[in-house]
Amino acid sequence: MPRDPEQNARARAERTAGILRAARRRFAADGYVATRVADIAKDVGMAQGLLYHYFPNKEALFEALLADAFARLTAAAEALAAQPDPPAAKIRAALTGLVGAIAADDTFAPTMLLIAQASLADTTPAGARALIARERDRPYAVLADLFAAGQRDATVLAGDPAALATAFWTTVKGLALHKASWGPDFRAPDVEILLRAFLPAPLPSPGGRHDV
Amino acid sequence: MPRDPEQNARARAERTAGILRAARRRFAADGYVATRVADIAKDVGMAQGLLYHYFPNKEALFEALLADAFARLTAAAEALAAQPDPPAAKIRAALTGLVGAIAADDTFAPTMLLIAQASLADTTPAGARALIARERDRPYAVLADLFAAGQRDATVLAGDPAALATAFWTTVKGLALHKASWGPDFRAPDVEILLRAFLPAPLPSPGGRHDV
DNA sequence: GTCTATATCCAGATAGAC
């Protein structure tokens, strides 16, 4: 008989996290409507009805998931911005990290797709739409600032910073989509190729490094 | 009383095309499962039941749509390959054209998304999956050939042609996704920025051109 | 907290009049 309230709270939090994890995969793969609550429950290993003891309904579950995804994304973006490295290094690190995360299927690609698909679909519930509208440009702003800073010391190529930020995230989203479509056949392109749109060519040092 | 068989055939073809057009928008926006046959029928302006006189079921309608989308995409890719221009010019023209098509909402972005979403979702019907598996690398192959040819005469930057092709289509898909997400707020990045990943910088002529 | 029913609703597909 678990009467310890702390233990109860922890068990509940773990259960909730498990539901969110399963839901993230399902929603990302199938979209909101196509995902059945019963599937999520099955993935977690619980009865369908029990899931309603943790979330009031499917919509609330979806919104909790989106909020979590955005929180992680903006946290990562802002952590990057706060680092002391020069802008060009941050941009290279960011793209390398993102491509790596996508390739490793770190729940990262599904998360990107989840957001993309949610902002796309007209059927996305209103609360989720509002959340997206409120959060979506933060990562763009972070990157645009980074590009502008890099242009001031000429370590980043010319071009409207907002356009560069769009190109950056467009590349990332496209890769996530590509990975999702091709699955095991996915092979990430060399990050240095992608970076050519943003940074000057690195000096061809004798032992030139190549990612991937 | 329309007894003329030719007239009948034409009327039917037009009706079918109208259904496909409406279905393309709906499926692209909402995904397969979320799209209701009733919505498509409503968009076309016909009763729900009547749609079943043109397509046996929702799945067949979806597959017809995918087949049409791929046919158009590969036709465009192969027409491009057949042109006499040098490879670098073709690549520039292709990306410019694709970005333009996405920006103009030429049913192009929805079509890209339709394919992407269909290859993504586990719930996509088997016939559609097979179609996608059969067709999906054609556009990649066309671009990879183009990059390889351009590298032979040194008008295209170095890098594995397959990786370059992936980067190219990734960019296009990402832009389509971006457009879909941001709708009216979408502003396409300068094509020249995107091209920097693939082509050497154009000579900074006095009256340098800028797309978009 | 967890399960097994089950009520309710809604979308795909069909029937049949006109």
Add this chain to the structure above:
DNA sequence: GTCTATCTGGATATAGAC
């Protein structure tokens, strides 16, 4: 060919036993 009305199945959400 076109419509309205309806059957049927499946998914969300609830009820209630344990």
